Every structure is written in structure tokens, then in C-alpha cells.
Amino acid sequence: MKDLSVIIVSYNAREFLAATLESVFRAGDGLDMEVFVVDNASSDGAPEMVRERFPQVTLMAQSENLGFAKANNLALADAQGRYLMILNPDCILQEDTLTTLVRFMDEHPESGASGPKLLNRDGSFQVAAKRGLPTPWVAFCKLSGLSTMFPRSKAFNYYELGHLDPDEVHEVESLTGAAMMVRREAYEAVGGLDEDYFMFGEDIDWCYSISKAGWKVHYVPTTQIIHYKGESTRRSDTDRERHFYNAMRIFARKHFAGNPISTAGIEIGIYLSEIAARLRKRATVWVPMLIDFIIILVSFVFGYHIKFGEFVFREMYLVSVLYALITLGTLSAMGVYRGRGHRPIPILLGMFAGFAIVSTSAYFVKSIAFSRLVIVGTAVAVPLLMLGWRGLVRMAVSRPQARRAVVIGLDDTSRSVMEYLQNGRQPGLRAIGWLVYDPKHIGESPCGLPVLGLAKDFAQIAEEEHIEEAFFSSKSGSYEKIVKLVSANPAKGVNVQVIPEGYDPEGDVPLLELDLGGPLLSRLANPRGPSMRVRKR
Numbered sequence: 008m009k010d011l012s013v014i015i016v017s018y019n020a021r022e023f024l025a026a027t028l029e030s031v032f033r034a035g036d037g038l039d040m041e042v043f044v045v046d047n048a049s050s051d052g053a054p055e056m057v058r059e060r061f062p063q064v065t066l067m068a069q070s071e072n073l074g075f076a077k078a079n080n081l082a083l084a085d086a087q088g089r090y091l092m093i094l095n096p097d098c099i100l101q102e103d104t105l106t107t108l109v110r111f112m113d114e115h116p117e118s119g120a121s122g123p124k125l126l127n128r129d130g131s132f133q134v135a136a137k138r139g140l141p142t143p144w145v146a147f148c149k150l151s152g153l154s155t156m157f158p159r160s161k162a163f164n165y166y167e168l169g170h171l172d173p174d175e176v177h178e179v180e181s182l183t184g185a186a187m188m189v190r191r192e193a194y195e196a197v198g199g200l201d202e203d204y205f206m207f208g209e210d211i212d213w214c215y216s217i218s219k220a221g222w223k224v225h226y227v228p229t230t231q232i233i234h235y236k237g238e239s240t241r242r243s244d245t246d247r248e249r250h251f252y253n254a255m256r257i258f259a260r261k262h263f264a265g266n267p268i269s270t271a272g273i274e275i276g277i278y279l280s281e282i283a284a285r286l287r288k289r290a291t292v293w294v295p296m297l298i299d300f301i302i303i304l305v306s307f308v309f310g311y312h313i314k315f316g317e318f319v320f321r322e323m324y325l326v327s328v329l330y331a332l333i334t335l336g337t338l339s340a341m342g343v344y345r346g347r348g349h350r351p352i353p354i355l356l357g358m359f360a361g362f363a364i365v366s367t368s369a370y371f372v373k374s375i376a377f378s379r380l381v382i383v384g385t386a387v388a389v390p391l392l393m394l395g396w397r398g399l400v401r402m403a404v405s406r407p408q409a410r411r412a413v414v415i416g417l418d419d420t421s422r423s424v425m426e427y428l429q430n431g432r433q434p435g436l437r438a439i440g441w442l443v444y445d446p447k448h449i450g451e452s453p454c455g456l457p458v459l460g461l462a463k464d465f466a467q468i469a470e471e472e473h474i475e476e477a478f479f480s481s482k483s484g485s486y487e488k489i490v491k492l493v494s495a496n497p498a499k500g501v502n503v504q505v506i507p508e509g510y511d512p513e514g515d516v517p518l519l520e521l522d523l524g525g526p527l528l529s530r531l532a533n534p535r536g537p538s539m540r541v542r543k544r
Contacts, residue, residue: 012088076200119193119222122182130497184210334361416483
């Protein structure tokens with residue numbers, strides 16, 4: 008029997024998957040290990056990359072997206088390891104991660120599952136690494152925001168176990184499916200992941216089943232990984248919110264259905280939270296629509312008041328609402344709320360079509376007839392007001408500057424990345440220099456850019472130079488060195504990206520998508536969304 012089976016479910020995460028696999032094989036040195044990749048019908052060439060660069064991997068390419076639980080179960084059924092590790096395709100492991108977890112499990116036979124410390128891309132602690140069960144009270148605190156208000160409270164933030172030291176080993180109730188090692192005997196006792204979950208929630212459910220079967224679940228921060236978090240789901244065309252909140256419903260109905268009052272409360276809380284999440288996600292659509300609706304409605308009402316000197320009848324308000332909705336419909340049809348909201352032509356055409364419908368309706372249906380002078384006046388005023396508020400928003404939000412980037416390490420891989428950045432293929436990034444491990448390079452200017460300092464001073468230099476993107480070459484420094492460097496003194500807000508040694512300069516540079524959207528005001532200023540994807544050469 009093998010020591011370890013590593014299972015990675017991937018969906019459109021080709022570049023991240025390459026770095027993850029490289030780090031897995033480095034971390035597996037000394038272990039009798041097998042690696043499975045279950046690809047959920049990726050369209051980015053991930054299966055071909057795995058076949059070409061990692062022929063030792065057992066690839067299970069699917070023709071459809073099976074979801075996280077079902078895809079993992081396919082590989083779990085074939086796995087031969089004493090320990091079974093499920094791992095996300097956007098994780099960077101230290102060289103000691105797998106051996107540390109295997110050793111911990113060997114030394115703690117009561118442990119059914121264990122997971123490492125997780126870091127965000129800037130080196131800060133990722134709270135999902137250790138969690139409590141979402142009982143009715145815990146779920147209420149999470150959904151109501153009490154856990155955010157009191158992050159270190161055991162009473163109010165038990166879900167994220169904010170009261171536990173993230174640098175100490177703890178027995179916990181749940182780990183994250185991003186990186187979880189399970190003992191074979193525990194797996195055989197409880198079975199695989201519950202396939203009722205498409206994505207989200209199945210890891211908590213699995214840990215709960217393992218605990219109920221008499222095993223312990225441990226959080227083991229003596230080793231750590233960088234988890235970029237959500238790269239597959241962010242690139243998926245599935246309804247993320249629906250799956251996330253549906254997972255919460257499944258878990259609550261499966262494990263806490265005994266108390267109808269608390270169950271009803273959880274259902275209501277989940278429903279309200281889902282509505283709020285969808286509203287936040289679609290804010291760049293409904294906020295402009297609401298502003299335009301108010302502008303149209305107020306313009307009609309005040310136009311009537313200017314014409315007749317008074318507000319005469321209640322029906323006027325109902326008719327104004329009807330006209331406003333008709334106009335919004337034509338604006339929507341012209342694509343004003345699908346990324347064309349700052350262009351005058353779609354707005355003018357939408358307004359013209361809307362008021363043409365309004366005028367025609369008033370001519371044939373006398374009960375909703377309105378003063379044509381008011382209609383014409385409103386048709387002139389409204390486009391100016393609509394373009395006006397959009398122009399003010401764009402003036403208030405300065406155009407995002409190119410993000411300042413550094414490359415860490417001096418080798419052929421890092422030089423290829425630097426040349427890529429200097430060639431302008433990523434206009435949202437501006438390389439400003441290098442960080443090096445060897446002080447002998449201080450004072451040099453490879454590729455025409457200065458060496459700013461040593462990698463060990465990364466956080467300090469990042470703050471002084473306002474660095475936002477940092478590209479570490481895994482050829483110059485080990486994964487363990489990189490992870491420990493960024494975690495020892497996290498550079499808040501800096502996207503740490505690790506370029507795998509096998510990086511092909513003739514292919515895509517494995518850069519993270521840059522989400523420069525930021526707050527709502529910025530997103531309204533650029534409704535298309537300014538995230539930039541990797542472009543092919």
C-alpha cells in the first residue's frame with residue numbers, strides 16, 4: 008500500500024494547477040505517493056498540460072463538470088494510499104507539507120483527518136483553515152455579521168474559531184477541502200464526500216461524519232501552504248451563490264432538522280443572506296437602474312409641475328412610474344446596463360425608443376395620456392441627467408494606475424517573466440525592479456531594472472516601494488523558503504505569485520487575474536469590470 012494518495016479536482020485552472028503539481032512532487036520526495044487529477048471538463052488545455060508535463064499523474068478527464076464531491080469520489084475509489092489528501096488546484100505547498108502531515112497522522116492514530124495552516128496570497132492567515140460546525144447559533148452569528156464584529160470571540164465567531172491561536176495545533180470540528188488529509192480507515196468508515204453538494208459544504212459535512220465515527224480532526228500549523236482561493240470557482244460559469252447557499256441548506260436540513268424553530272430561522276437567514284449576496288454581486292446593474300428610474304420619475308413629476316404649476320392628481324404618479332419602467336426597459340434592451348452605460352449613443356437610442364412608446368401609448372390609451380410638452384421636455388432632460396451622473400462618477404474615480412510589480416530571484420525563469428512584463432503584454436502591470444537572495448547582486452540592473460534589495464526584506468521593500476504584485480521564481484528559491492518568507496511578515500495587499508520552474512515562455516504566463524474593480528464607485532465607473540486575463544502570445 009502506498010503512503011499517500013493526493014487528489015486534485017481542477018476546473019479551468021491550468022497555470023495554477025501546474026504550479027500546484029510541481030509543489031506536490033517536491034513535497035512528496037521520500038514518500039511512496041500517487042497523484043490523481045480529476046479534470047471537470049476544463050476548456051483551458053489543463054488535461055493536455057498534465058499529460059505533457061506530468062505523465063506520472065493519473066489523469067481522469069471528464070466530459071462534464073461533475074462538481075467537487077463527485078469528482079473527488081471518483082479518484083478516492085481508486086486511491087491506494089494509507090492516507091488520502093484532497094487538494095485544490097490553486098495551492099502552493101512547502102517541501103515539508105506532505106511529510107509533516109503524514110508524520111503527524113502516524114504519531115496520532117486517533118486522528119481521522121488533518122489540515123495545514125493556509126495563507127492568503129499576501130501571506131496573511133486564511134481563517135477557513137480551521138472551523139467549527141455551523142450549528143443554528145453559529146450560523147446565525149455568521150449570517151448576521153456578529154462573527155465579523157467580534158472576530159476573536161468564542162461565543163460569536165465559533166465558526167472561524169477566532170479564539171484559537173492559528174500557530175498552535177488544535178483539535179477542531181472542521182477543516183477546509185482545499186487541503187485535507189484523511190486516514191484510510193476513517194474514509195472506509197464514513198465513505199466519500201456527500202454528492203448532494205455540488206461545491207461548498209461537502210468538506211464540513213465530511214469532517215462532521217468523521218468526528219461522529221469516533222475520529223478526531225486536527226488543525227496542524229507546523230506546515231503551511233499558500234491557497235489562492237477560488238480560482239476554479241471564479242472561472243466557472245456555474246451559479247456560485249446558488250451552490251454556496253444551497254450547501255448551507257443541505258447541511259442544516261441533514262444535521263439540524265430536529266428543531267423546527269431553529270431550522271426555520273436558519274432557512275430565513277440563508278434566504279436573506281443569499282439575496283444580499285446577489286444584490287452585492289449585481290450592484291453595477293441595479294444601482295444604475297435605480298438611479299435612472301428616480302431621474303425619469305422625478306423628471307416626469309417636475310415636468311408636470313412646471314407645466315401646470317401644481318401636482319393635481321394621484322394617477323399622475325402611477326402613470327409616471329409606468330412611463331419610467333417602459334423607458335428603463337428600452338434602455339436595458341440597448342445594453343445600457345450591460346457595460347455600455349457610459350456611451351451616449353445607447354442611452355439616446357434607448358430614451359428615444361422609450362419615449363416613442365410612451366407617446367404612442369398616450370395617443371391610443373387616453374386614460375394614461377400625458378402632456379406631450381412634458382414628455383418632450385423630459386425626453387431632453389433625462390439623457391443629460393443620466394450622462395451627467397455617470398460622468399461625475401468617472402471623474403470622482405481616477406483611472407487605475409498600473410500595479411507596481413517586482414520579480415524575486417535571478418534565473419532564466421524570472422528573466423522570462425520580467426521580459427514579459429516589460430513587453431507590455433500586461434498593461435495593468437509595471438515592473439519596477441528585482442529582489443534577490445544573494446547580496447552580491449545588489450547594485451546590478453538585470454534587464455535594465457535595478458535590484459531593489461534582498462528577498463528577506465520583502466515586506467519592508469513592498470511597503471516602501473508601494474509594490475502590489477510580487478513574482479517569485481521557484482527555481483531561485485524553494486517553495487518552503489517562499490512560503491515562510493511571505494508568512495513571517497505578510498505584505499498586506501500584495502499578490503504573491505509563484506512561477507513554476509517548468510514555465511514555458513512561449514505559452515501563457517501564469518499570472519493571476521487582476522481585479523482592479525474595488526469598491527462599488529469604481530465598478531460603476533467601469534461597469535465592464537476591469538479585471539484583466541492572461542493573453543496568449
